[in-house]
Amino acid sequence: MTNLSAVIRVSIRGAPCFCLDTTEKITIITIDMVNMEKEELATLYDISQIINSILDIGVLLNKVMDLVIETTGAERGFLMLKENGKLKTKVARNIDKRTIETEISNTVVNKVFSSGESLLTSDAKADPRFSSSDSVFLYNITSILSCPLVSKGKTIGVIYVDSITKKKVFTKKNLNFLQGFSNIAAISIENANLTSKLKEENVVLKRAIGDRYSFKNIVGKNKKFKEILNVIERIIDSNVSILLEGESGTGKELLARAIHNNSQRNKKEFVACYCGAMPETLLESELFGYKKGAFTGAYEDKKGLFEEAHLGTFFLDEVSEIPPRVQVKLLRVLQDGEVRRLGETKSRNFDVRLISATNKNLEDELKTGKFREDLFYRLKVVKITLPPLRERKDDIPILADHFLKIQSKESGKHVNKISNEAIRALVNYLWPGNVRELGNAIHYAVAMARGEEITLEDLPANIVNPAEEVKSIKKLREWEKEIILRTFKECNYAKVKTARVLGISQRTLHSKLKKYKQGGDYGT
Ligand SMILES: Nc1ncnc2c1ncn2[C@@H]1O[C@H](COP(=O)(O)OP(=O)(O)OP(=O)(O)O)[C@@H](O)[C@H]1O
Numbered sequence: 001m002t003n004l005s006a007v008i009r010v011s012i013r014g015a016p017c018f019c020l021d022t023t024e025k026i027t028i029i030t031i032d033m034v035n036m037e038k039e040e041l042a043t044l045y046d047i048s049q050i051i052n053s054i055l056d057i058g059v060l061l062n063k064v065m066d067l068v069i070e071t072t073g074a075e076r077g078f079l080m081l082k083e084n085g086k087l088k089t090k091v092a093r094n095i096d097k098r099t100i101e102t103e104i105s106n107t108v109v110n111k112v113f114s115s116g117e118s119l120l121t122s123d124a125k126a127d128p129r130f131s132s133s134d135s136v137f138l139y140n141i142t143s144i145l146s147c148p149l150v151s152k153g154k155t156i157g158v159i160y161v162d163s164i165t166k167k168k169v170f171t172k173k174n175l176n177f178l179q180g181f182s183n184i185a186a187i188s189i190e191n192a193n194l195t196s197k198l199k200e201e202n203v204v205l206k207r208a209i210g211d212r213y214s215f216k217n218i219v220g221k222n223k224k225f226k227e228i229l230n231v232i233e234r235i236i237d238s239n240v241s242i243l244l245e246g247e248s249g250t251g252k253e254l255l256a257r258a259i260h261n262n263s264q265r266n267k268k269e270f271v272a273c274y275c276g277a278m279p280e281t282l283l284e285s286e287l288f289g290y291k292k293g294a295f296t297g298a299y300e301d302k303k304g305l306f307e308e309a310h311l312g313t314f315f316l317d318e319v320s321e322i323p324p325r326v327q328v329k330l331l332r333v334l335q336d337g338e339v340r341r342l343g344e345t346k347s348r349n350f351d352v353r354l355i356s357a358t359n360k361n362l363e364d365e366l367k368t369g370k371f372r373e374d375l376f377y378r379l380k381v382v383k384i385t386l387p388p389l390r391e392r393k394d395d396i397p398i399l400a401d402h403f404l405k406i407q408s409k410e411s412g413k414h415v416n417k418i419s420n421e422a423i424r425a426l427v428n429y430l431w432p433g434n435v436r437e438l439g440n441a442i443h444y445a446v447a448m449a450r451g452e453e454i455t456l457e458d459l460p461a462n463i464v465n466p467a468e469e470v471k472s473i474k475k476l477r478e479w480e481k482e483i484i485l486r487t488f489k490e491c492n493y494a495k496v497k498t499a500r501v502l503g504i505s506q507r508t509l510h511s512k513l514k515k516y517k518q519g520g521d522y523g524t
């Protein structure tokens with residue numbers, strides 16, 4: 001994230017310089033302060049603090065102008081910025097801070113802008129430099145002071161002040177001051193412009209992300225998959241907790257985000273917590289937050305993710321990995337609808353829609369005692385099991401085509417077809433990594449493609465050579481068979497014990513034993 005705050009350090013004792021840390025670059029601005037009084041320096045410093053804290057460009061420009069008029073004693077002030085190659089007046093003020101619509105001397109501002117040099121005249125009408133300037137005579141301008149706005153070596157605009165009575169005659173001191181001021185203002189203006197650009201970009205990006213996770217980008221016409229989308233459509237705006245089960249890469253997070261983006265909660269955050277990736281204490285402090293000093297390293301108060309997700313959607317990914325102690329806490333928090341930060345006595349209410357995901361079978365985890373039953377029922381008011389890709393092979397061609405469109409757009413290569421042979425290979429493959437693996441395979445194939453069509457030879461080798469794949473699956477089966485039968489024997493053919501030792505459900509064990517023709521009559 002870009003750091004937009006401009007840090008200003010003023011060295012009063014040594015070589016006077018302003019160091020403005022803007023965005024990624026350090027800009028050193030040297031200001032001729034030899035004749036500047038300490039008081040003026042202090043004013044300049046105060047001003048710099050004020051204008052560097054304003055990031056709204058409109059507010060900033062007005063503030064800059066008011067400060068210039070106030071500190072120079074000018075009667076009128078104008079601030080112009082270069083836009084589409086032309087200087088455009090952004091603020092025009094008189095001494096009462098009122099916006100005015102009068103003309104200024106274009107001769108002066110153009111000169112200052114093109115030369116990048118400041119200009120001072122105490123008697124404009126007598127100054128030979130302006131003898132041809134109509135406006136000087138027309139508006140009866142007496143004294144003028146003008147400085148370029150220079151940021152990172154580029155002139156971005158001009159500040160111009162004048163006086164039309166004889167009351168105020170600008171001096172060298174005023175010029176000196178305005179030069180320093182303009183340098184600071186120019187950086188602030190650049191920062192504010194950058195902020196508004198980033199804000200606009202942010203809106204566009206959010207829209208793009210919203211699109212990515214809209215249901216129109218979730219591909220699938222398989223009957224089972226369509227039924228899932230149907231269920232989701234019915235519960236999208238209710239607050240029921242949803243548990244998404246499915247192998248890795250089947251689209252659990254994609255669905256969770258689409259649910260959020262299409263629900264009434266979409267104005268608020270989608271907050272995700274990847275429970276499997278964190279040690280117990282970190283997970284606890286992430287979920288519930290903490291108070292400053294609650295433990296070593298808690299340097300300041302921190303909101304937990306439940307609070308962050310307030311009024312939005314909270315996605316608990318890899319929920320089966322939550323350690324037992326945190327499961328207890330989580331259950332209490334969900335039952336009470338309030339959360340207490342670590343080290344704090346005060347409770348805070350929250351309102352979140354909870355979506356959890358796991359690539360394990362949570363019911364199996366209940367039986368082995370790894371997951372609490374009461375928490376399971378809290379999380380799975382609606383349980384959705386996403387089928388592995390090998391069980392929805394009819395979706396492979398349209399998913400491949402979907403990824404092809406994305407990849408050819410992103411790579412700029414005009415690959416727009418997949419040969420029949422290649423499609424056949426894709427459909428025959430078993431996809432242990434599911435839709436994610438298919439997306440990666442198409443990414444690879446688009447990179448390899450030499451023409452407009454993806455051919456068999458552009459696909460990753462393991463997909464093209466199913467014999468190898470079958471061999472490895474065969475190996476896997478043999479290995480599974482051996483482990484199951486050996487454990488079964490070691491457990492004296494007791495099914496309950498065998499299932500517990502293997503960490504699978506009795507139902508799964510039963511079907512595996514049947515498959516390996518050893519089940520049925522054995523054990524209890
Ligand atoms: N039906 C689908 N249509 C389009 N893209 C999909 C679909 N399902 C999954 N994907 C894409 O596949 C990739 C993996 O999906 P996602 O991250 O949601 O899987 P996951 O189930 O959360 O996996 P994991 O358990 O490994 O975290 C993502 O790039 C996602 O956009």
Ligand SMILES: [Mg+2]
Binds near residue numbers: 252253317357
């Ligand atoms: Mg995921």
